[in-house]
Amino acid sequence: AQTVTQSQPEMSVQEAETVTLSCTYDTSENNYYLFWYKQPPSRQMILVIRQEAYKQQNATENRFSVNFQKAAKSFSLKISDSQLGDTAMYFCAFMNPSNTGKLIFGQGTTLQVKP
């Protein structure tokens, strides 16, 4: 069975600085997808970025980028130029597309951006 682990329950960063959130996963599959979701205090789940396992190039979305290490089964999220609006809980998630698209989530990391 696939598992997703986020080992940092809480993190903080100063506004305008860079922070990296860690995520590791376990799977025997070769083809899969990885996601980072953001959950602000409003509780809405917002997709931040996603990565297809067959792509070697790391995904990037504006200030958000990932470091995908397939052999190490690591998928970290880097937030550059942190903004107060980045304060939220961040979830790493795994999907095996052959398993009807079900997402498996990590426990979450609460990020606080300080002014």
Added chain:
Amino acid sequence: NAGVTQTPKFQVLKTGQSMTLQCAQDMNHNSMYWYRQDPGMGLRLIYYSASEGTTDKGEVPNGYNVSRLNKREFSLRLESAAPSQTSVYFCASSPDRRTIFVETQYFGPGTRLLVL
């Protein structure tokens, strides 16, 4: 285009009462999902529907039933609520998974349920 909507936003039940959580999406997505979120844990899948007319159990289905009423709507029913079902419930949808680059799930705003 409202995306994924859920009703109600908040509900208080007594142990043993029943209720149905409603979810609807207007993105013409085939797949729909119900998750629960508990403190200190990520979202866990309760049930999902890969397409209209089909439903399957997820990780934590006990105590719940679902109905895929049509392509737009996917409801979650608690027949006899228990305090252990106090949680935040999220509905999500995604396009046909057979299409390339479509594995993203889009979430509703959540329903907060308190069972006393």
